[in-house]
Amino acid sequence: MADAATLLEVRDIARRFGSVVALRAATLTVRAGEVHALMGANGAGKSTLVKMLTGVIRPDAGSIQIRGTPRQFRSPAEARGAGLVSVYQDPALVPDLTIAQNLRLARAAPEVVRRWLAQFGFAALDFATVVRTLPLPTLRLIDLARALAAEPDILLLDEITAALPADLAQHVFAVARQWRAQGRSVIFISHRLAEISALCDRATVLRDGVTVGVVDPAQGGEERIVALMLGAPPEQPAAAGIAAAAAPAGPPALRVEGLRSGEKLRDVSFSLAAGEVLGVAALEGQGQEELFDCLAGLRRPDGGSILADGMAQRFRHPADAIRAGMVLVPADRVQALLPQRSVQENIALPLVRRLADWGALPIRAERARVADAVRRLNIDTRAAAEVRRLSGGNQQKVVIARWLAAGFRTLLCFDPTRGIDIGTKRQIYALVRELAAAGAAVLLFTSELPEIALACDRVVVLFGGRVVQELPAAQADEATLLRAAHGLASREGMAA
């Protein structure tokens, strides 16, 4: 098996955390000169495998070989020494240091990093800038450039495209192809199947801690990957055909007129009816964060109006928005949850404020509502004692479950499936459709354009803080959305 062309071979690797078996027998073979996808649903053991490859944790059993030599990594620095460098799911840059200091920290050559950044369109970046002040996509590309500067034989890219707009993601693909052309390897992790099939030569699929297959992801491979990941025939996309053509009657649950806030949010108007899912499509930083923050009471608008069920709203605090029935499901689960508390407590949290401030809590009633929400959302409660130990998908379900238990009118979902596997993703979209069918209004931003058509009835496209287009979901194919999200043919959009 380990012929000369095999760069990395992971054999029958296993690891347990207490009583939970994260990896049972994972195998991964990466050849020289290939882009290799690592796939798996949440909890399949993917992140455990990545942690072992980068020296964060050590395996209980099994072996890792690089070019036929057995290796044991005790830290990312050791893995780097062996030619394996990772770009992690979230930035690995120290926020209070400047770019230059961060490079020095990782012993990366500034000139090389600068050359890569120039290739990514960031030639003008000042290396004396403190990292904290930079936007997320820029950080991701600095991370990438820093990893490339180490000239790794094996480059591990963990969900790097999740935080990148389409134009910047292209640079990542170009790098991966260049690495392949030079006879080096890339391990590519992404939840976007389209990226996998376009870029990767082979895909290793993990399920329940075991490698269940190695697939050629090109044409037709996607469905096979999904089937392997789910361990059952894939269900049909949640909303296909559900999208209602007829405009729902009645007053809009949410109406936004001329809303503006700060530099980013210039002038946004739309209306959202009960029972409708309205998609928001936009590239990074087109005012969508500000829009959702205003609607959730996290930020005060500079102008314009928000009407919930026809009543003008002025939110001074998230509690005001929640009282008006508008609740937020953020992309970063940690923002919404108390990570060290139990599933039950997290779901019960918004309930508490509706109860009397004094006196005993009606614990039994609360328990019933929580249990009901957990059951409805099919939350995996094996690790219910601490929310932080749940997988990302299950955490996101806890966020939705708490609002379900608390009651709401309008659900504001901001990129709810970021970093979540395809199976759970479909469950979340099915849930969103179900909530809408039950009369909720849903505003849904997603950074993954193909998903708009799956879950939404209508789409508004934001560009430069304004609504530039509104379409029924049936016409919202990726190409149309992408063009609109770039501001059609406007100069500004193309230059990004």
Next chain:
Amino acid sequence: MTAALLRRHATLLVMPLLVAAFLAVTVAIHPDFGAFDVQSLALGALPLALAAAAQTVVVISGGIDLSVGSLMAVANVLAASTMQHAGFGGALLIAALILLGGALAGAVNGAVLVFSRVPDVVVTLAAGFIWGGIALLILEQPGGGAPQGFLDLAGGTLGGAWLPNALVLLVVVVAAVWLPVRHSRLGLTLYAIGSDRTAAFRSGVGVDRTRLIAYVVGGVFSALGGLALTMTTGIGSPLSGTYYTLSGLAAVVVGGVSLTGGRGGMAGPMFAAYILTLIPTDLIFLNIDPNYGQVIQGTLIVLVVMGGGLATLLRTRA
């Protein structure tokens, strides 16, 4: 570019101005304020400034050391009880040994909290009690002494009446320990682990090793603080611990070092130590009960932290 530079070094500009303002107030209420008063100020501020230096290193690295004062007390009583009958050379030798002991004590703190994974607050709180007890075991009552030559290291005015040795000594000692650290890779890693431990680890930093070193440097500064106490008071006082732990921490906060780690520098806390020493002096000049000093110190901490928050708010709004 200049604006960014100014913003990054804001504490370096604000702190000297604040010290100057406090001095101006002092001169206004006490026109006789002269060279002798400057000397007592520098003497009073020296141990506090070194306590603050010890805390600064640890806080920048994302930790906190509640044993600074007690370790100072141990160094203080050790020095006072062993130097009493020693000559100047002997005293210097003892001082060197005590500094080594300080480094060792810091290493023990660091090793325990790195290997046990017990939080810094718990380990150093416990260490504080242990050192406090040991200080009392060494010297039950305030007493002991040191040769005049050793006392003169801080007490004299070699550089003219207005430039007390205590100030020169502080600058030299802090610069000698901190500058090499700050400008090496070690300094970078200290700030890195204080700012974001995970990101630092992923960048290839040995996090445990760096945390341990922070406590070692802190231990050296604590031992220096204890020696400074001996120089400035001439005796050993086993009960000085708590005051220097808390006031040192206050100087760190007032000096613009973020308690969450990764932000701030060494100069700010040094100026802050002078301010915190000036406050009770001013109150004495004003014939106000100096115990109000603690009230004012507390108020100042809150105001400074609020001011920092306000500055950030204005910056993000702008």
